[in-house]
Amino acid sequence: MAFIPAIEQKKLSEQADFQWEKLGPALVYLQQHSPFYKRLFRQHQFDPKALRSWQDFNELPTTSKEDLQRYNTDFLCVAPRAIREYVATSGTLGRPVSIALTQNDLLRLAYNEYLSFHCIGATEHDIFQLMLTLDRQFMAGVAYYSGLSLLGAASVRTGPGLPAMQWDTIRQLNTTGLVAVPSFLPKMIAEAEASGFSANDTTVKKVLAIGESLRDDQLRPNALAQQITRDWNIQLYGTYAATELQTAFTECSAGKGGHHHPELIIAELLDDSGQPVIPGEQGELTITTLGVEGMPLLRYRTGDICRGYYEPCSCGRHTMRLGPVLGRKQQMIKFKGTSLYPPAIFDTLNSIPAIREYVVEVSTGADEQDQVSLYLYSDMDPASCNELLHPVFRHKWRVIPHIHYCSAEEIRQLQFPNHNRKPVKFIDHRTLF
DSSP states (O other): OOOOOGGGGSOHHHHHHHHHHHHHHHHHHHHHHOHHHHHHHHHTTOOGGGOOSHHHHHTSOOBOHHHHHHTGGGGOOSOGGGEEEEEEOOOTTSSOOEEEEEHHHHHHHHHHHHHHHHHTTOOTTOEEEEESOOSTTOHHHHHHHHHHHHHTOEEEOOOSOOHHHHHHHHHHHTOOEEEEOGGGHHHHHHHHHHTTOOGGGSSOOEEEEOSSOOBOTTSOBOHHHHHHHHHOOOEEEEEEEETTTTEEEEOOTTOSSEEOOTTTEEEEEEOTTSOBOOTTSOEEEEEEESSOSSSOOSSEEEEEEEOEEOSOOTTSOOSOEEOOOOEEGGGOEEETTEEEOHHHHHHHHHTOTTEEEEEEEEEEOTTSSEEEEEEEEESSOHHHHHHHHHHHHHHHHSSOOEEEEOOHHHHHHHHSGGGOSSOOOEEEEOOOO
């Protein structure tokens, strides 16, 4: 039976009261130990002990990704001897940031993923294959391995290797679950078919899908999820996480958004002026960590635009649920009068079987406007592929980007520059004027 913490079964108002009790000590801790927040509190003449309401909390200044990049070490709240692990962000939106974790932070991280695996119905009888990077300062590898260990399930650390190797391991060990990037799963399906067996005839029943969304803005399975489940009868569970948060929002079997864990993090959705949006409206996910010792964050704006869902879930949890990332604030594209976010472009490209792989590039044109280019790998010849794609792009986006066709090796080099640990699907070369 899935473990659900008592606080996650309480009403939202009770969860808010619980977090209020945790917030005061967290602010005092920042004032005493964080050089960055000491300075910020002094600049804004803020005394944590004077905080009286959530409205007062809403008036506190927010922290940005740029702050964390520029003043990275100033966020550290412990002496170097207390640090047990250094991890780093992927650098998707700029220079990578180092995050330091204490022993208690590592235990908190394990508990977080312990909750995630309970969300997806995993038990101590499961064998999970970790098809993700487990080195190169990648927090997720440590988190999932630790969470499975706390759960009592078995881990198989294959890493992001070739499909044939993954299937060999699955069939040898009777793996029951995967932690994987979802866009890798169609390659798994193709490999199974080429080898003369069906993915449905294997022991894998569930996938904790990381790094890419599985749902559209109405919480319906997106094109990638539909493509996978059409050929493989498995349960897909989406998750949202970021290194800085040290916390994940993971779906349950209801598939209605990733569950918030109020004992670990305060989550807000803010408009451009820094005020909470009306429930149901999209806003920028902004978080305050609870229980983090090494590098806690206060009102940290992630740059990710999402919606929150607040009605109780059929799984028994009453927590807020986070919808998929609709876009990143810094990545919005204005192309020929049409506003686009990369996830919407990805969803369209994933829905077209002729496109095997892709990279989306945005740059600044001579007219100082956004220009969009698609780098595509397809089995079709370019003329036939253009004939197929142009009507789809006109219908979906009302515009047609520049299209460049690449070989498999060329697209691989675009997706993994400098041996990146995660595939690059979006390249932003825009110039700020």
